[in-house]
Every structure is written in C-alpha cells, then in structure tokens.
Amino acid sequence: MEDRSKQLVQMIADMQEEDAVKLAREMLDAGYDPVKLLGHCREAMEMVGKRYAAGEYFLPELMLAGEMLKAIGDMAKPLIKQDTSGAKTAGTVIIGTVEGDLHDIGKNIVTFMLEINGFKVIDLGIDVPVSNFIDSIREHKPQVVGLSGFLTLAFDAMKQTIEAIKAAGLRENIKIMIGGGQVDETVKTYTGADAFGLNAMDAVSLCKQWVPA
Amino acid sequence: MDAIELREPDRLPTILFSHFWVALYSGMTFRQAMYDYEGLAAAMLKAMVDLEPDGYQPVHAAVAFGPTMDILDYKQLEWPGHKGLAEDVPFQYLDAQYMAPEEYEDYVRDPTGFMLHKYMPRVAGAFEPLSQLPYYPGVLHTRIIQSMESYARPEVRRALETMIKAGEEMQKMRAIQSRLIQELKDLGFPSTAHATSHAPFDVAADYLRGSKGAMLDLFRNKDRLLHLLDRLTVLIPPTAIESAKAAGGNMIFVPLHWGLDGFMSPKQFTTFFWPQFQKVLLTLIEAGLHPHVLWEGDCTSRLDLIKDVPPGKCVYFFERTDMFKAKEALRGKVCIRGNVPASMLIAGTPNEVREHCKKLFDTVGDGGGFILDASVGVPDEAKPENVLAMFQCAKECVY
Numbered sequence: 021m022e023d024r025s026k027q028l029v030q031m032i033a034d035m036q037e038e039d040a041v042k043l044a045r046e047m048l049d050a051g052y053d054p055v056k057l058l059g060h061c062r063e064a065m066e067m068v069g070k071r072y073a074a075g076e077y078f079l080p081e082l083m084l085a086g087e088m089l090k091a092i093g094d095m096a097k098p099l100i101k102q103d104t105s106g107a108k109t110a111g112t113v114i115i116g117t118v119e120g121d122l123h124d125i126g127k128n129i130v131t132f133m134l135e136i137n138g139f140k141v142i143d144l145g146i147d148v149p150v151s152n153f154i155d156s157i158r159e160h161k162p163q164v165v166g167l168s169g170f171l172t173l174a175f176d177a178m179k180q181t182i183e184a185i186k187a188a189g190l191r192e193n194i195k196i197m198i199g200g201g202q203v204d205e206t207v208k209t210y211t212g213a214d215a216f217g218l219n220a221m222d223a224v225s226l227c228k229q230w231v232p233a
Numbered sequence: 234m235d236a237i238e239l240r241e242p243d244r245l246p247t248i249l250f251s252h253f254w255v256a257l258y259s260g261m262t263f264r265q266a267m268y269d270y271e272g273l274a275a276a277m278l279k280a281m282v283d284l285e286p287d288g289y290q291p292v293h294a295a296v297a298f299g300p301t302m303d304i305l306d307y308k309q310l311e312w313p314g315h316k317g318l319a320e321d322v323p324f325q326y327l328d329a330q331y332m333a334p335e336e337y338e339d340y341v342r343d344p345t346g347f348m349l350h351k352y353m354p355r356v357a358g359a360f361e362p363l364s365q366l367p368y369y370p371g372v373l374h375t376r377i378i379q380s381m382e383s384y385a386r387p388e389v390r391r392a393l394e395t396m397i398k399a400g401e402e403m404q405k406m407r408a409i410q411s412r413l414i415q416e417l418k419d420l421g422f423p424s425t426a427h428a429t430s431h432a433p434f435d436v437a438a439d440y441l442r443g444s445k446g447a448m449l450d451l452f453r454n455k456d457r458l459l460h461l462l463d464r465l466t467v468l469i470p471p472t473a474i475e476s477a478k479a480a481g482g483n484m485i486f487v488p489l490h491w492g493l494d495g496f497m498s499p500k501q502f503t504t505f506f507w508p509q510f511q512k513v514l515l516t517l518i519e520a521g522l523h524p525h526v527l528w529e530g531d532c533t534s535r536l537d538l539i540k541d542v543p544p545g546k547c548v549y550f551f552e553r554t555d556m557f558k559a560k561e562a563l564r565g566k567v568c569i570r571g572n573v574p575a576s577m578l579i580a581g582t583p584n585e586v587r588e589h590c591k592k593l594f595d596t597v598g599d600g601g602g603f604i605l606d607a608s609v610g611v612p613d614e615a616k617p618e619n620v621l622a623m624f625q626c627a628k629e630c631v632y
Contacts, residue, residue, distance in 0.1 A: 035452060078498045080448040087449060120322040122311060125444055147317070172575050172612040173322055201530065202608070206576035218531075219495055 025060050032064035032088050033071070035081060044092045054096035061092055065136035072133070073221050079129060082220070086132050109140040111231035114156050115166040116144030118177035123170035126200055126220075130166060133220040139227055150184040157190050163231045166223060167213070169200040178211040186212075195230040199223060237523055237568045238545040241601035245594050245630035246287040247623075248425050248570065250610035252295050253323055255280040258617055264313040264320045267299035270409040277413060281422055284624040288425030289417070290486060290610070293410035296324070301406070304399045306358030323613055331355055332441040334450065337457040340441070341464050343370065352441075359395040362388040425525065427482030430473035430517060432510040433465035435490050447491075451501060462509045470516040477522055485517055485524045492539075493530030507538055518546045525550055525570065529609065536562035552608045560597045569597065570604040573623055578607055578615035583622035590623055594630040601632070 024047055031040035047057060068085045071077040113134055117127050124146050131141045142160050144152055157165065165185070167178045178198050185191050198213040199222070208216040214230075217223045235242035249255075256266030259276035266273050270293065277292045299312060309331075311317070312324035331352060332340060340347045346368055353360035366389070367380045383389060414424055437458060438447030450458045473485050491497065492506055517524050524547050531553040532539070539549070540563050550570040551559055559569050573589055590605060597603050605627045611620055 037452060076498075078501065079496050080451045080498075080501065083445060083448040084452050120319060122318075122325045122327070125328070171323065171325070172579060172614050175576070175579055176614065202575045202612075204574060204576050206574070206580050210576070210580035 025056070028057075029060050029064045029067070032061065032085065032092075033067035035084055037084060037088055040088055041091050045095060048095055048099060054099040057096050058093065058100075061089055062136070065089060069133060069136050069224075073224075079125075082129055082132060085136075089136075110138035110233060111164065111227065112140045112142065112160055112162040113164045113166055113227060114142045114144065114153065114160060114162045115168065116148035116153060117146040117168045117170075118174050118181055119147055119149050120177050121169045121171050121174045122146050123168075123200075126170065127166075127168040130168070130199060130217075130220045130223045133224050134227060137224050137228070139231075150181050153181055154184060154188050154190065157185065157188075157194065162194060164227050165194055165196045167196065167198045167211075169198070170202075172202055174200060175202075175207050175210060178207075178213065182212045195226070197223060197226050236601055236604050237548055239565060239568060239600075239602040241632045244632060245590075245598055245603070245605050245627040247284075247605045247627045249281065249284055249286040249289040249624075250426075250606060251280070251290075251292060251613075252610065253613040254611040254615055254620070255292055256296075257613060258620075262313070262320055263323055263613075264299070266296050267312060267324065268297075270297055270406050273297055274409050274413040278416065281417055281420070284621065285628070286422070286624060287604075288423055290426040291410055291414060291424055293406055293413070294426075294429075297406050297410070298403075301399050301402045304359070304395060304402055307356065308358070309356050326439070328439070328444050330443040330446045334442070334446065334454050334457070337454065337461055341460055343368075344464070344468055346370070359392055359399065362386070362392040365389055424480075424482060425484045426486040427480040427484050428473045428476035428486070430485050430487045430513065430524065431469055432487070432489050432492065432506065433462040433469060433513065434492075434506045434509065436465055436469065437461055438491050451497075451505060458505065462505065466509045466512040466516075469513050470520070473517060474520045474522065483522050485522050486527070487514075487524045488527040489529055492528055492535065493532050494534045495530070499534070502535065503538065507535075511541065514542055514547065518543055523548065527609065528552065528554060531555075533558055540566050542567060548604065550606065556593060556597045560599070560603075564600070564602070568602045568604060570606050572606070572608040575608050575612040575615075578612055578619045578623070581619060583618050586619045586622040587626045590626040591630065594627075598630065598632075605630075 024043065028040060028043050028047065031043060044057060048054060065085060068077060068081065072082060115127055115131055117124055131143050134141050142156055142162065144156055153165065167181055169178060182196055196213045197215045197217055198208065198211060199217045203216045215226050217226060236246050253263050253266050256273055256276045258280055261269065261272055261276055273293060281289060302310065302312065309327055310324050311327060313322055314320045336347070336351065339351065349366060350364050354364045365383055365386060367383055372380050384393065438444055442450060477483060477485060492502070497506060514524055526547060527550040529552050532551065533555045536559055544566050548568045548570050549559070549563065551572045553572070556569065556572055563569055573586060577585055577589060593605065605623065
C-alpha cells in the first residue's frame, strides 16, 4: 500500500487524471483509509502548487488538479466516519467578485490555490453586493478579504466595498487584497486596499505573510 | 499607414477605441449607448471632434446591439438593465460550455450544420426551431423541393419572422453607423477597424468549449482539440476577408484572450495557440489586410515567438506587455500600439498621463512604428480630462 500511495501522489502531481482516479478507486475498494487517501491528495496538491509557483505549471494544470481532487474527494468523503470539521486551518479568507462584475475564473483559481495551501476560503461568488461582504465578515471573522474584478468598473466597486467595510468598523482587524486583469499600484491606492496581486501565487504569498503559521 | 508600415509619421498617431466611454462622455448611460443609435452617433462625433485622433474603431459595432438582442432572446451576454444586471454597468460575456466534448467531431465534419442546428439554438431563444431544418448535404434533387415543408412549420415560421425582424433592426443600426462613418470620413477621420477576426484557440475556448472545458481539453481531448484548431485556421479568415471587402477597408481588429503569459505554458502556447493563429494572420495578410492584434494581458514572454510575421503588415496592440521590451523585439517588424494604463486614466491626473505618453513617445516611438492608445482602449470610467490629455499630448509629439 505504501508504494501505491506514493504512486497516487505522483500520478496526481503529473496530471495523469485517468490513472490517478482509477488507482484511488482501487485503493478505497481494497479498504484503504479514506482520510489517509485525502492526505495523499493534499500532498499531491502541494506539489502542484510548488510547480505552479516555479512557473512549470499554468492555469490548465491547476484546473485539472482541481478536477482530480474533486473526483477523488467525492469517492472518499462518503466513507469517512469521523468528524473532520474541526481540522486546523491556516486562516480564513473571504473572497468574491465585486458588484457589477460577473467574471470568476481568476477568483476560482485563487480560491483553489488558497485551499490547497491550508486556508479556509469562504467564496461569496460573483456580482457580490457590499452588504454580503459585511455580513460574511461579521459571521466568519476572516483575517483576509480578497476582492476580485476583471472590468475597470470594479475599481469603484472595490473602493465602495472597502469604504463600507471601514464604515462598519470592521476594517482594522482584516487585511484586504485586490486582484484582477487591470489592477496595479494605482488601483490599490485608489481603492484603499492593503495590497494587489497579479496571479494566484501573489494571493497565497500575501495571505501567508499576513497570517503567520 | 506610415506607422503601420514602420516609417516615421509627422507626429505620434492615435486611435480612439472605446466601448462606452464616448457615450458616458456625452452624459449617456451604458444602457442608452446600447439602445439609442442616434444618441451614440452624436456622442461619437463629439468625442472625435474634441479628441481629433488619427483613426477610430466604429463604436456602434462594439455596443449598439441591445434592441436586436431583445428580439432574439440572446443568451451569451448579460447587458445593462437586462435580467439581473444594473443599468450602469457594461455588457458581459457569459463563459459557459456551448459545445460538449463529444460534439467535436460534429463541428469538424460539418461546421455550418453544427452552427445552424446545435449552436445557434443554444445562444438565442429565437433560433431554437432552427434545429428542425434539414441537413442539406444529404438532401438533393427533388428532396430539396420537398424539404421546403420544414420552413412552413409554425415554430420555424416564427423563428424566421423573428430573424427578419432582428435583421431589420440591425439594418437600422447599420444605416446610422454607415452615415457616421461617412461623416467622420468627410471630416478627415478614417476608420481603422473594418472587420473582426479571432485566434483559433480563442474560438474554441471562449465560444465553443468554455474556459474550463478548453483548459481540461488540453489533457482530456488533446487530439480532438488540435484537429478542431486546424479546421478553424481555414474557417476563420474568409469571414474577416469578406466583411472587410464589404466595408471597403483593410484593417482587421483581432482581440485575443488566451495568448497571455501565465494562462498557458510556453509549450502549450506553441502547441495550441501560436502556430494556428500565425496561419490565420498570414492568410489575412496575404489577402491584403492589416491585422490589429489586441494582445490582452501581459505577453512579454511571448515576444520572441510572435515577432515571426511579415514586416510592416501587423499592428500589435498591447495591454500590459512591457512596451520597451516589445519595441526591442519587434523593431522593424511590427508596429506597436498602446498602452496608457487603465488605472492611470481612471484614477490618475492629466499630468501623470502626459508624462507617461511623452515617455512612451521618447522611447517606444523612436523611429516610428508606434500608435498611442490606452491599454485596451479608453476605459469606460476614464476621467475626461485624462483622455483629453492623452490625445492632446500626442499632437505635441512631433518627429
């Protein structure tokens, strides 16, 4: 079984989707501990994340890795009996595409990369009204809020969201990062965010810097 | 033309490319810009007279299709005031799977049949009955005569009537657009976009498989995808060539979405994107056309590859690519266009804009082959004084 688990990690990390899902199925059928199996998936995802950070993998690999993780997760999770909801996380991040903007590819990739780096991510979706961010911050008390937007209209929507967070008295304890096709230093200053990122690795680095392990 | 053919013009040339900014500049809303053809024409005329660019991209073709979309019950876009979207936002494309993976062969075997029977019914309610039309390759001789029956079916008849109504609406828009193009021509402003074209991978990813499907297909359906891309290299150019001919011009706008750094690996780019797109560019150039290729995002790492096109024929319009590196790589090959940042035009000051434009002229403008523009055209929310500063500055940049 030791060899097979190593093989599984390697297959996922090397993008061998069909083989990886088949092997995971065989291992579970043979009685392999589903919790341990998901641990191997996490190990593989860390390798995928490292390869992405190193410029070896790009968006298509992240997308496929996400699909493999979901397929294996769907097989393993129903077999898990113990409660794992109390598992320790690296921190909580609330993320969403700001009001008026319907784009979600960038946000989804950032969510995926944060999750495989151990963060609990509350994804509020697209076209998110300011009040949803406020309610979610009150409920989940995140360390970081990520505002995403592809269109230039997002600059104002980000600014309004950040102003509203401030007006609600919630700004002090959280860090806010913005991301999307056209953000830069000027937009960061304009919106009042703490930082901007151009890709998913920037988001992970910022969260790790702001939420020390 | 001097800039495109890599000679020094008299001064730094500019092109006005805007979706909604010209409308907002005249006090219109996003929704009005999509619905009020005359109002948009007046707004465009005002912007042109105020800014005096050397060329422009017709704005009606970019935004004025609200009424036609209503008639068709169009589903690939959300637009201001339609369904859940507010009135003060631009229209947005809905990324989704419009062709299933098992339909690759259907498309490759008979693209027109696939578009008519499968694709169009998925993108607009009005087209749904088109799925009942005959498959003509197998309909011959007296069967052609008999096939007329399908056109008289109540639902097909309704679809055809709706399409005629949509066509009439589009003719109304086109008539006003043509009148504006003539008025601007009389004032000395030539259009610099006579038709639009695409990269094969963008067609596959944006319009057929959806972004998620296309990315997964690089692994799951690699051979099918490559076969489709090959077919698209042949299928894409005739549309642009015919449209440019009908418009009486030779400038083709080619917006790209998937070519940028970070989306694909260099190996994926040289397998799935560049070779097929290069073929499309060469076909357009052979037909006597000048492609203005909008390389969205940052494409700095692609420069060495994409310089391989005939000199003095293309314009590469860059969004975030390093213009200084682009100039080095493309000098003597390709005219470059861009790229005053959207953030500067929205949140900066006229002085910052002027300084940036001057810096671009002094470095990237060296020897000609450079057209000043915003990063993906003038952003909708740009401050008027910043846009005026950009176009005014170009007039002061004399060779």
